[in-house]
Amino acid sequence: MRKYKKLIDILCKIEEWITLSLLMVLIVVTSLGIISRYFFHSPIVWTEELARFVFIWMISFAVGYCVTKHDHVRVEMFVNMMPEKVHRVIDIILSVMTLAFFLYLIPYSFKFMIAQDRIRSTALHLPFSYVYSGVLIASVLIVIHLFYNFLVLLKGKEE
Numbered sequence: 001m002r003k004y005k006k007l008i009d010i011l012c013k014i015e016e017w018i019t020l021s022l023l024m025v026l027i028v029v030t031s032l033g034i035i036s037r038y039f040f041h042s043p044i045v046w047t048e049e050l051a052r053f054v055f056i057w058m059i060s061f062a063v064g065y066c067v068t069k070h071d072h073v074r075v076e077m078f079v080n081m082m083p084e085k086v087h088r089v090i091d092i093i094l095s096v097m098t099l100a101f102f103l104y105l106i107p108y109s110f111k112f113m114i115a116q117d118r119i120r121s122t123a124l125h126l127p128f129s130y131v132y133s134g135v136l137i138a139s140v141l142i143v144i145h146l147f148y149n150f151l152v153l154l155k156g157k158e159e
Helices: 002-038 046-069 077-081 084-115 128-155
Strands: none
Touching: 002 046, 002 128, 046 128, 077 084, 084 128
């Protein structure tokens, strides 16, 4: 279990670094678009499109990190009112269901990504497969993190 924790910690650090780097790119590109539009009255066409693509990729890397750190959106009001054993059983059931969903999503996101390869973005002329590959990457990262969380739930406590 310790080697899995170490690998997940390394993966989380990589995801955190990539997410923060993409956030900085997003801030710079968006600021460049705003400055060019409102101060120079000459908008740069590709900034909005690049900002959208960078945002998609940023979320793709952040989502797996959030799953491991339990920073994702959850509604726990009723679950927290239940006894600890019931709470744990519900966590295990939800983890299995979520894991199954993302395992199911991986081949379809791959097929969708490949299908979008011929379509180009308007301003940057990038294949949309680059953009939609973020869904595939996010799904794979979520499966890795959910599998680790599932092992932690089965074992009891994280080391």
